[in-house]
Amino acid sequence: MDINAMLQMLHANRFETASVLLFVVGLAGMVFNRNLFKKVVSMGFMDSAIFLFLTSSGFVEGRLAPIVTNPAVPASAEVYSNPLPAGLVLTGIVVSVSFTAFGLALTQRLYKRYGSLNIDEIMMRAQKSED
Amino acid sequence: MRLFYENFPFFCVFLGLLCGIVTTLIRDGKKARYLTLLMLAVCAVLSGVVFAETARAGRCFSYAMGAFPAPWGNELRSGPIEALLSMVFCLVMIFSLLGGKADLEEDILPEKQNLYYIMMDLLAASLFALCFTNDMFTGYVFIEINTIAACSIVMAKDSGQTILATIRYLIMSLVGSGVFLFGVSMLYTITGHLLMPNLLPAVTKLFSNPAYDYPLAMLAGMICVGLAVKSALFPFHTWLPTAHGSATTASSAVLSGVVLKGYIILLIKVMCRVFTPAEIGSLGVGSVLLVLGAGAMVYGSVWAVREPHAKRMIAYSSVAQVGYIYLGLGLCTTMGIAAAIFQIIAHAFTKPLLFVSTGGLIDASGHQKKLYFLRGAGRRCPMAGVGFTIGGLSMVGLPLLAGFVTKLVLGRAALAEGIPQWQMIVALSAIAISSLLNAWYYLPAIVQIWKGGEADTDGVVYSHEFVPSLSFKAAVVCMGLAVILLGCFAHPLIELLTKSVSLL
Amino acid sequence: MKTPLWYQKLLRWTEGDEPGLAEPAAHVENPPQPRAEETPYESGPSLLQGAGGPINRVLTKVFAIFSCAVFALVMLATVAYLPRFGDQGNAPVNETSRRYIEQGVQEVGATNLVTNIILVYRGFDTYGESCVLFLGATAVIMLLEVDSKNTTRRDRALLRRGDELDRITRNQILGHVTRVLMPVILLYGLYILCNGHLSPGGGFAGGSILGGALILCENAFGVEKVRSFFNHHVYHAVKVGALILYAILICYTIYVGANGLPNIMPLGRPGSILSAGIILPINVAVGLEVACTMYAFYTYFGRGDL
Numbered sequence: 001m002d003i004n005a006m007l008q009m010l011h012a013n014r015f016e017t018a019s020v021l022l023f024v025v026g027l028a029g030m031v032f033n034r035n036l037f038k039k040v041v042s043m044g045f046m047d048s049a050i051f052l053f054l055t056s057s058g059f060v061e062g063r064l065a066p067i068v069t070n071p072a073v074p075a076s077a078e079v080y081s082n083p084l085p086a087g088l089v090l091t092g093i094v095v096s097v098s099f100t101a102f103g104l105a106l107t108q109r110l111y112k113r114y115g116s117l118n119i120d121e122i123m124m125r126a127q128k129s130e131d
Numbered sequence: 132m133r134l135f136y137e138n139f140p141f142f143c144v145f146l147g148l149l150c151g152i153v154t155t156l157i158r159d160g161k162k163a164r165y166l167t168l169l170m171l172a173v174c175a176v177l178s179g180v181v182f183a184e185t186a187r188a189g190r191c192f193s194y195a196m197g198a199f200p201a202p203w204g205n206e207l208r209s210g211p212i213e214a215l216l217s218m219v220f221c222l223v224m225i226f227s228l229l230g231g232k233a234d235l236e237e238d239i240l241p242e243k244q245n246l247y248y249i250m251m252d253l254l255a256a257s258l259f260a261l262c263f264t265n266d267m268f269t270g271y272v273f274i275e276i277n278t279i280a281a282c283s284i285v286m287a288k289d290s291g292q293t294i295l296a297t298i299r300y301l302i303m304s305l306v307g308s309g310v311f312l313f314g315v316s317m318l319y320t321i322t323g324h325l326l327m328p329n330l331l332p333a334v335t336k337l338f339s340n341p342a343y344d345y346p347l348a349m350l351a352g353m354i355c356v357g358l359a360v361k362s363a364l365f366p367f368h369t370w371l372p373t374a375h376g377s378a379t380t381a382s383s384a385v386l387s388g389v390v391l392k393g394y395i396i397l398l399i400k401v402m403c404r405v406f407t408p409a410e411i412g413s414l415g416v417g418s419v420l421l422v423l424g425a426g427a428m429v430y431g432s433v434w435a436v437r438e439p440h441a442k443r444m445i446a447y448s449s450v451a452q453v454g455y456i457y458l459g460l461g462l463c464t465t466m467g468i469a470a471a472i473f474q475i476i477a478h479a480f481t482k483p484l485l486f487v488s489t490g491g492l493i494d495a496s497g498h499q500k501k502l503y504f505l506r507g508a509g510r511r512c513p514m515a516g517v518g519f520t521i522g523g524l525s526m527v528g529l530p531l532l533a534g535f536v537t538k539l540v541l542g543r544a545a546l547a548e549g550i551p552q553w554q555m556i557v558a559l560s561a562i563a564i565s566s567l568l569n570a571w572y573y574l575p576a577i578v579q580i581w582k583g584g585e586a587d588t589d590g591v592v593y594s595h596e597f598v599p600s601l602s603f604k605a606a607v608v609c610m611g612l613a614v615i616l617l618g619c620f621a622h623p624l625i626e627l628l629t630k631s632v633s634l635l
Numbered sequence: 636m637k638t639p640l641w642y643q644k645l646l647r648w649t650e651g652d653e654p655g656l657a658e659p660a661a662h663v664e665n666p667p668q669p670r671a672e673e674t675p676y677e678s679g680p681s682l683l684q685g686a687g688g689p690i691n692r693v694l695t696k697v698f699a700i701f702s703c704a705v706f707a708l709v710m711l712a713t714v715a716y717l718p719r720f721g722d723q724g725n726a727p728v729n730e731t732s733r734r735y736i737e738q739g740v741q742e743v744g745a746t747n748l749v750t751n752i753i754l755v756y757r758g759f760d761t762y763g764e765s766c767v768l769f770l771g772a773t774a775v776i777m778l779l780e781v782d783s784k785n786t787t788r789r790d791r792a793l794l795r796r797g798d799e800l801d802r803i804t805r806n807q808i809l810g811h812v813t814r815v816l817m818p819v820i821l822l823y824g825l826y827i828l829c830n831g832h833l834s835p836g837g838g839f840a841g842g843s844i845l846g847g848a849l850i851l852c853e854n855a856f857g858v859e860k861v862r863s864f865f866n867h868h869v870y871h872a873v874k875v876g877a878l879i880l881y882a883i884l885i886c887y888t889i890y891v892g893a894n895g896l897p898n899i900m901p902l903g904r905p906g907s908i909l910s911a912g913i914i915l916p917i918n919v920a921v922g923l924e925v926a927c928t929m930y931a932f933y934t935y936f937g938r939g940d941l
Contacts, residue, residue: 001715009715016714023313024707030306032699039302046309050316057320060728061721066748067834071740071905080748082732083739085319087752088268091764092312094839095275098771099305101932102279105778106286106298108936109785113291119299126295133894141893145886148766152878155773155871196759198892199742202731205759240784246777253770260763272763279770283777289784320717323726333726342716349713 015056022049036110036117040103047096051089058085136184137192139177140207140263143217146170147256151249160236160244167248168225171255175221178259182214186627191634193265193328201265202329208265210634211627212472216396217262223388223479223610224255230487230606231381233494238288238379247287254280254390261393267315267405268325270397274311274361278304281390284382285374296373303370304361311357317350318405327404334406348414354401355416362394364420364457365427368450372434376443380490383442384483387449392475395456399468402460403635412463421461421554425561427454432568441493441502444572445485448526451565452478458558459541466544468635469628473540476624477525477533477617484610485522487603491515492580495597502576509580514599516580518607523573525614528566533617538562540625744902744911745832754837754914755888762885765921769878772928781939794938802857813855820848828922832911838921845922846929853934865930867941874927877920884913884920 001009010017026049029042059081066083068075111117114125150170157163185191191210193201200206228235228251239247253276260273282304286297319325321343322333337343360367375383402411411417431450438444452474459471495512496504509516525532544550545558617624718725735748735756743751753761779785824844831837853861891898903910934941 006715013714013720020710028703043305050312054316059721068746071746077733077736080736082727083748086749094764095767098767101771102774105775126291195893196889204756272760283774323729346713346716
């Protein structure tokens, strides 16, 4: 695939492109940022990027949201877009909320105890108090 | 009409979940412990029945979770290997909880002990689900349950060290599950399926289309890396030594013996049921796993050699032992996978044995955690000393113990026909170097605990009183016996595993 | 013969940063003190100053940027190979989604097809998900519930003083506005909760609105008022009751479906409020659990107690 075709595909898949970039930003924040609070926020960032990716895989051009308006008439698969990714995203969001709460609770305890949010600093202080 | 025992995997998962929920109402730690142990025992029996039936008939079955079969609804699936592993996990968790009881009651506040057992129940449930699942997204959800529960049992001790270890563990785990979920999303985007029986033909079809080579390699890599981060494969192992080394004894035993393995089982399922081992090999992912596994075997052992802290030393040894599993998987052959599964079982008994007996030795040396202070601890508490000796010798690879069989089977798998020469050389040299290094740190430790006299503590007097409880003795005896039995009578088990890999 | 220097160095290194087995330790650890109260650091000087050095920090940054850029490029290349966005011939538009759309209403009974999937077709996943929420709340309680390890006497005094201040300076406007808004918010939450099978919404969305209502209530009228109807016992009873109800419903569906037994839950007429078998009761159970969890997150972070 040459570079022009690639750029064209990236433009056509713009939601996926955006989600990939956001994913990398979130991942970088989690791995390289030293501030615990920002690490937890980056986690939310990364998860949202994945949800964007999943949602965009469910979209079909010109089809409606998967809620049947008239249940008396049998629904046609040509009318509604794919409902499965929406369900997966719903599951993912709840998981992400629980993890954010857990991560923030840990951060709060560490801040109370060591008076810092920087993980290097906390590690040094923990080492000091262990010795 | 469905055979009744086919319901048992589903019963196991929901028993674990329900026990966890009901335990919220039980404020008494003791009752919560009995409930957890009872649940684990029942689940061990149920999985044992499934194992016996499927192994006898040489079959596997899938179980639709609801009225809707494979491409529409969730499914569980079990063959002999899944059932055997879930039974082993139950037993190991029971022994770890029994063996770590004394430390647990000391480390965790009485009013929060029931919360600890909630975590244990849900951990067990998620492990069953990871063993039996037939669905990638169910795998993801239960990975997350496993992660929260595992992080919580690390922090249950509630000291600064453990909370710090927990947040490092949490962040790394979340990176792993994020990468894994992205891989699964990509898999869904290009195949349109989430259930393994439908993924296999879809992926095989995509392999014939060269346009999909790149995305397939990428997503296989992401799924493998995501699971590897969570199971602490070198170089993603940085969180492991602190988390396993600082938690309370029962948690360390469960984490290293069982939790790491849950993710690896899911990885094996992905290798065998979504892709085929040959496809994973042709994508190059197998070679990467093999090299990283070999690296882990050497690197983990080297750091264990220089670690003065007894529990952290054993934790570094876990890094090396996880490397053995990945080495077997990286060969991408039936024998290699069978060897990896045998190593999962062997390590699931050996490492908790080491952690539990080290907990006893530390208690018998006035709660001093450095190896130096454990001098003579084996004489003060012979039961723990014998357990540590058996576990250590098994890790070194003394014949008639489980660790020796692992090295033997792995070596045989690496020498089999069809393995590229460089892979063979890497695997064999990694096994040799790692065994030597294991001997280098386990043998002095064993000598140290049996040496006469007490460590020189510059005049500070520690209480050395430690009366091992009945449950501690039972746990050490059972796990020690398991290690010896696995070493002496491994042959039929390995034959069964090799035969059943095709049923995965 | 003299031992080479590198060998001595290696030997020393293998014994760790501190002497291990070979020689007695230079110093002795303090005897362990059981349950020492946490001593928070009082904004001491940063230990990080001078650590690492500027070159090291720049190197780390360069490495971080470089590796992220490489990873981003690799991922972008993957996206270029993925099928075109919104195309009708894409892989996810297959027999799976066809059955969800065409037969979902007849088989399961809800006109909101997403609800069909998350609560019935893939109900096991969603039960796992509500267990994640339950676990998250339990983990937060484990960490933040006031006990002798994580709270000093000074913290408790501060908390009491905060409550006292809160009572004195309570905002009158907030109270009045809340009194007007509360019925509307509750009605809205309940509507979303009970219409999950007919329109967008359901247990998770409705439950978070109800949880938000509880949080607003605490802010406007004080914690005592909320405690009068929502204390520990109510919290645990509602949460455990909801999860067990959910478990019973989902276990029944799974067991009956997997063993080919007849399902006696009536599906009703699609589109009416009392329809779709287990979906409505499950939505109510999930809503209660989510409301409890949201409120628990809020209050445990703030005061470490319900």
